[in-house]
Amino acid sequence: MFTSGVWLFETARMLRMDRSDVNQRRAPAYASGVSIEAIIRGLCPRCREGQIFKPGLAGIIGLMNDECPVCGLRFLRETGYFLGAMYISYGLGVITILPGTTALVLILDWPLALALTWMVLQTLISVPIFLRFSRVIWLHLDQTIDPR
16 A cells, blocks of 8 residues: 555656656647758757757767757667667768778879778768767658657
């Protein structure tokens, strides 16, 4: 009997928290489709107003908000959710780094060791950028396929 009373109290408290949380957020108009501008700016795929990444240096290195500050869409859904983003990041790397390095070797006759060094430097610089873009693209694709 006592445990059910505690459960009832906790449930009521959580419901009050949920209602107050909803009342603090305004209800944005949800957008449909994919917006290139929202992807580039790193905005929420549902409301296209809230930032996906934390502000400042934390966001630059790839730390994400748990949910959208405007509409409440959860960005960090489950372990392994961003596995698909890894493939997008790999594709971005291949599309941007490989053709440039190939051109350096074939057109400008760079030695292979120098071209590989240039490729490694390019990869190190582009990894944080591709991490952010691949996660944003993955969130937008998921929201387009399975709106929440």
